[in-house]
Amino acid sequence: MIIKRNFGEFLSSGNIKDEGLQISEDTGNYSQPMTTTEINTIIPLSSDTHYFDAKPNSNKLLIVLSATGTKPGRFNLWSLRDQIPHNILFLRVPTNDWYQRGIPGLADSHDGTIEAIRSLAKAHKITDMYTCGSSMGAYGALLYGTSLNCNVLAFNPEVELKLPSSRSTKMMPKDAPVNFLDIRSEMKKSSAIFHIYTGERDPVDLYCADSVKDFVNVRVVTFPADEHTVLRTFVSSNRFLALMWSFMSGSESLILSDTGRAMSYDNFAYNFYHGWLAYQGKDNEKCRQFLELALAEYPASSYCQYMMGNTLYRLKDYEKGKDHILFALALEPELPEHHVSLAYYFRQVGLLEEAVKTHLEIQKRWPESYQSKYELAMVYLALGKKSQAIAQLEAVIKLKPDRQNYKNALAKIQ
Numbered sequence: 001m002i003i004k005r006n007f008g009e010f011l012s013s014g015n016i017k018d019e020g021l022q023i024s025e026d027t028g029n030y031s032q033p034m035t036t037t038e039i040n041t042i043i044p045l046s047s048d049t050h051y052f053d054a055k056p057n058s059n060k061l062l063i064v065l066s067a068t069g070t071k072p073g074r075f076n077l078w079s080l081r082d083q084i085p086h087n088i089l090f091l092r093v094p095t096n097d098w099y100q101r102g103i104p105g106l107a108d109s110h111d112g113t114i115e116a117i118r119s120l121a122k123a124h125k126i127t128d129m130y131t132c133g134s135s136m137g138a139y140g141a142l143l144y145g146t147s148l149n150c151n152v153l154a155f156n157p158e159v160e161l162k163l164p165s166s167r168s169t170k171m172m173p174k175d176a177p178v179n180f181l182d183i184r185s186e187m188k189k190s191s192a193i194f195h196i197y198t199g200e201r202d203p204v205d206l207y208c209a210d211s212v213k214d215f216v217n218v219r220v221v222t223f224p225a226d227e228h229t230v231l232r233t234f235v236s237s238n239r240f241l242a243l244m245w246s247f248m249s250g251s252e253s254l255i256l257s258d259t260g261r262a263m264s265y266d267n268f269a270y271n272f273y274h275g276w277l278a279y280q281g282k283d284n285e286k287c288r289q290f291l292e293l294a295l296a297e298y299p300a301s302s303y304c305q306y307m308m309g310n311t312l313y314r315l316k317d318y319e320k321g322k323d324h325i326l327f328a329l330a331l332e333p334e335l336p337e338h339h340v341s342l343a344y345y346f347r348q349v350g351l352l353e354e355a356v357k358t359h360l361e362i363q364k365r366w367p368e369s370y371q372s373k374y375e376l377a378m379v380y381l382a383l384g385k386k387s388q389a390i391a392q393l394e395a396v397i398k399l400k401p402d403r404q405n406y407k408n409a410l411a412k413i414q
Helices: 007-013 036-042 078-082 110-123 136-148 167-171 184-189 203-212 230-236 240-249 268-280 284-297 302-314 318-331 336-348 352-365 370-382 386-399 404-413
Strands: 050-053 060-065 087-091 128-134 151-155 194-199 218-223
Touching: 060 136, 060 240, 078 087, 110 136, 128 136, 128 240, 136 151, 136 167, 136 184, 136 194, 151 230, 151 240, 184 203, 194 203, 194 230, 203 218, 203 268, 230 240, 268 284, 268 302, 284 302, 302 318, 302 336, 318 336, 336 352, 336 370, 352 370, 370 386, 370 404, 386 404
Parallel strands: 060 087, 060 128, 128 151, 151 194, 194 218
Antiparallel strands: 050 087
């Protein structure tokens, strides 16, 4: 009987079976069930792309899939090792391929990686698995959750890759294969429960969440003040660990006071997303039409109000635009861009001293607001205060040294 130690060979020859027996094609004989040590020899416990943190007294495994930008051997949510009493498998991918090709430290394909995880779980007597991730890692969590049929905690996931202006469109390498373009059909037929937490200020994320909100096994929670930052908000507000404990214990979701209602409306997310696309492309009339439909359903969307206000500014309807900006300010007074847009209104209608006053207040509260510095430079130019305008533009360039348009603006007045 030949005993092989290369896991890739086991996968290709079918040598690892669910019952833990090893079959050699060379002899057709059976070996004894593999021990944990033997499994660990075949499946390394760590590499640049994975790390298994074993907790012998637990039968649960949390699989944490990292987001974009992690360095070799570094993983998201690393501190969970000391915060929960369960096994954790940390995963990352070398390139931003949205987990399309498996984990190189485990196998060279998605299916191979899933088999490696199952074998690792069996060797460590794990019976319950869970996945968790944010952004790209959230898509990975959905993908691995459907493959392993386990419950998922996903922050700001895409559910369909390559949507216009999505992060996967912008960040996936051009040569990366897209083996799992749309995860929704797999989610719908899965018996797993998918918990999705997403921000109402990110049109792509909200559009994706909206497309699965009616699945019986999907729970969507949205946050009006968040963009692509929901996990960060949970961590910074000291609520993430409680959420994780609740998730892994199968308890009801936490009672949260800062959730939104975007999922309550039939067409809001669709119109919001397409209005945002038009806003990015400066198709002002198309943007206005979509945002009118979105706001008719959900006027409490601060980002919709903000985009509508600026779109109306572009269409030279400053008074109506100002009304939407004031609405956005009332909803989210702590966002500097709302104040900058109000100051822009003052400049456009000739209230220059009011614009100066507003910008100075903005810069006192948010000294890194380069938008305010640029706008204040334009106000100073209108007032004939060239030296003050130059000082503001120099401050902008210090904050944004790669933005050529600001350098051009400075050169034009020097």
